[in-house]
Amino acid sequence: MLRPQDTATRERKSLTGLWRFRLDGAGEGRSAEWFRRPLTDAREMAVPASFNDIAADAAVRNYFGDVWYQTTVRVPRGWDSQRIVLHFESATHRATVWVNDAEVVSHEGGYTPFEAEVTEHVRAGGEARITVVVNNTLSFQTIPPGVIEDTPDGKRQIYWHDFFNYAGLHRPVWLYATGTAHLTDVTVVTGLDGANGSIEYRTEATDADGAQVKVVLRDADGAQVTTGTGASGTLTVENVHRWAPGDGYLYDLEVQLVDDAGGVLDSYHQSVGVRTVAVDGARFLINGEPFYFTGFGKHEDLAVIGKGHNDAFLVHDFELLKWVGANSFRASHYPYAEAVLDYADRQGIVVIDETAAVGLNMGLGGGIFGGQGYTTFSPDTVNDQTRQVHAQAIRELVARDKNHPSVVVWSIANEPESDTEGAERYFKPLFELTRQLDPTRPVGFVNVMLAPYPTCRVSQFGDVVMLNRYYGWYVNTGELKAAELAWEQELKGWASEGKPIIITEYGADTYPGLHSVTPQPWSEEYQVEYLDMNHRVFDRIDAVVGEQVWNFADFATTSGIMRVGGNKKGVFTRDRQPKAAAWALRRRWRRDD
Numbered sequence: 001m002l003r004p005q006d007t008a009t010r011e012r013k014s015l016t017g018l019w020r021f022r023l024d025g026a027g028e029g030r031s032a033e034w035f036r037r038p039l040t041d042a043r044e045m046a047v048p049a050s051f052n053d054i055a056a057d058a059a060v061r062n063y064f065g066d067v068w069y070q071t072t073v074r075v076p077r078g079w080d081s082q083r084i085v086l087h088f089e090s091a092t093h094r095a096t097v098w099v100n101d102a103e104v105v106s107h108e109g110g111y112t113p114f115e116a117e118v119t120e121h122v123r124a125g126g127e128a129r130i131t132v133v134v135n136n137t138l139s140f141q142t143i144p145p146g147v148i149e150d151t152p153d154g155k156r157q158i159y160w161h162d163f164f165n166y167a168g169l170h171r172p173v174w175l176y177a178t179g180t181a182h183l184t185d186v187t188v189v190t191g192l193d194g195a196n197g198s199i200e201y202r203t204e205a206t207d208a209d210g211a212q213v214k215v216v217l218r219d220a221d222g223a224q225v226t227t228g229t230g231a232s233g234t235l236t237v238e239n240v241h242r243w244a245p246g247d248g249y250l251y252d253l254e255v256q257l258v259d260d261a262g263g264v265l266d267s268y269h270q271s272v273g274v275r276t277v278a279v280d281g282a283r284f285l286i287n288g289e290p291f292y293f294t295g296f297g298k299h300e301d302l303a304v305i306g307k308g309h310n311d312a313f314l315v316h317d318f319e320l321l322k323w324v325g326a327n328s329f330r331a332s333h334y335p336y337a338e339a340v341l342d343y344a345d346r347q348g349i350v351v352i353d354e355t356a357a358v359g360l361n362m363g364l365g366g367g368i369f370g371g372q373g374y375t376t377f378s379p380d381t382v383n384d385q386t387r388q389v390h391a392q393a394i395r396e397l398v399a400r401d402k403n404h405p406s407v408v409v410w411s412i413a414n415e416p417e418s419d420t421e422g423a424e425r426y427f428k429p430l431f432e433l434t435r436q437l438d439p440t441r442p443v444g445f446v447n448v449m450l451a452p453y454p455t456c457r458v459s460q461f462g463d464v465v466m467l468n469r470y471y472g473w474y475v476n477t478g479e480l481k482a483a484e485l486a487w488e489q490e491l492k493g494w495a496s497e498g499k500p501i502i503i504t505e506y507g508a509d510t511y512p513g514l515h516s517v518t519p520q521p522w523s524e525e526y527q528v529e530y531l532d533m534n535h536r537v538f539d540r541i542d543a544v545v546g547e548q549v550w551n552f553a554d555f556a557t558t559s560g561i562m563r564v565g566g567n568k569k570g571v572f573t574r575d576r577q578p579k580a581a582a583w584a585l586r587r588r589w590r591r592d593d
């Protein structure tokens with residue numbers, strides 16, 4: 001699937017704005033066919049945004065089930081005889097869509113795009129009613145998983161991940177037009193050979209019999225570098241300007257479908273960063289050079305709009321990444337909006353890209369999430385069907401993000417149970433699938449503290465070891481000396497495996513403005529000392545090739561006695577003000593300045 005673009009042959013119309021919106025607590029909308037007419041009893045709702053925090057109403061915030069969105073769009077009159085497509089960048093966690101009275105598409109998974117051709121249901125110049133039922137319920141057969149429990153005061157949605165289950169239409173929605181003969185996919189794989197670069201490209205097209213593919217590569221100034229013909233091929237870029245961390249240099253590959261007479265039937269622009277990624281022993285190489293990750297695990301999380309994409313915060317967050325000296329982040333714990341990856345490409349920020357497979361670990365239930373007493377891998381809980389949904393999530397992630405130079409690792413899950421035979425059986429084929437889909441990038445998963453060295457049975461499948469550890473926070477709380485000893489001992493064990501180790505999480509909840517002369521947990525001083533302790537350990541272990549603090553900013557979670565207005569491990573507050581730790585990290589990560 002290609003992302004909607006405006007090109008010489010393609011045109012798109014944004015459907016963002018205010019839509020009609022209605023909760024469907026009784027679950028009657030589908031059988032009553034609410035899509036057939038204007039939604040009654042509707043309020044207005046912003047798209048893109050999570051619906052949860054927009055209404056000042058606990059019943060909306062905590063709602064799970066079907067919600068309905070509806071808008072009316074006028075199809076551009078110039079789109080006569082064009083192929084017209086309705087495209088959603090995401091709908092969390094699943095959706096079914098109608099155009100006027102016709103059902104056009106359903107999609108499972110809250111963070112990847114889907115679309116439907118709607119040519120036969122609309123008319124250029126005419127109006128069309130678009131109705132979407134979005135459902136945010138989580139079960140053992142969804143990614144991420146959850147369960148609905150009966151309680152004395154009704155049903156309750158439980159899940160095992162530590163961020164609020166924001167839902168709705170989080171990202172832009174588009175109507176777009178192409179010609180009948182059109183490109184459907186473009187893949188690029190880049191290589192380096194001394195001063196030269198190579199770009200291997202593959203294209204797919206539909207209704208394009210007799211048409212030829214031509215490609216034109218231009219540099220960042222728009223000057224033509226080279227051309228090629230054929231649905232696939234390899235281009236050589238002499239004296240290539242490499243894409244590198246801190247130098248987001250991009251070429252533009254224009255792919256054209258051309259008819260016999262030389263007429264351009266379709267034109268699509270794919271940006272290309274020429275770089276290589278490899279693991280060599282315990283080193284992580286970008287362009288053949290050892291790379292050390294500095295940065296954070298992040299979230300898509302903002303006041304009021306929840307997981308709604310926002311361009312102002314996109315730019316601001318990257319400014320803060322640069323200010324603090326971060327060269328990378330993990331798209332924890334789900335695929336982020338495509339605009340984020342495009343921006344990372346342009347800014348030269350490195351990304352660990354993750355599926356939404358978070359919370360496949362019922363052992364984590366106690367204390368934080370409430371859900372207890374479940375077995376993770378069993379026929380009734382996370383099972384073969386879940387694995388199929390998970391596999392599809394991996395397919396859609398790789399299909400969407402395969403061309404981003406910023407993406408250097410696929411993380412197929414965060415903190416699943418990984419010390420059991422069930423886990424080993426569940427994950428082996430998913431690693432194989434990911435490698436088959438993309439043989440060019442290292443694959444890994446993020447290991448949890450409950451499966452410390454040497455008990456993990458899943459890390460054997462990874463090219464890199466990714467660890468989340470909270471020595472000095474969840475264990476050895478307030479005891480940084482003991483934490484340092486225990487942490488170093490465990491890390492030495494992992495280092496003996498000979499793979500690169502990325503610390504994908506370490507962090508301490510910190511209430512901004514809370515201070516203590518003798519650093520106490522929750523104070524800004526403790527967060528600084530906690531990070532210093534971790535850094536001393538990392539600096540003593542050569543196999544550690546990266547440190548990503550948990551978290552970039554404070555974020556919303558379910559309520560509970562372990563969370564004070566959400567998770568407070570942010571180095572920045574939720575509104576992006578620095579805690580003392582931000583300055584400390586800046587001193588470490590920008591020490592050359």
Ligand code: GCB
Pocket residue numbers: 161162163333414415468505550567569
């Ligand atoms: C973790 C999880 C992350 C949590 C974090 C915490 O290990 O991966 O989602 O938010 O711990 O703060 O407990």
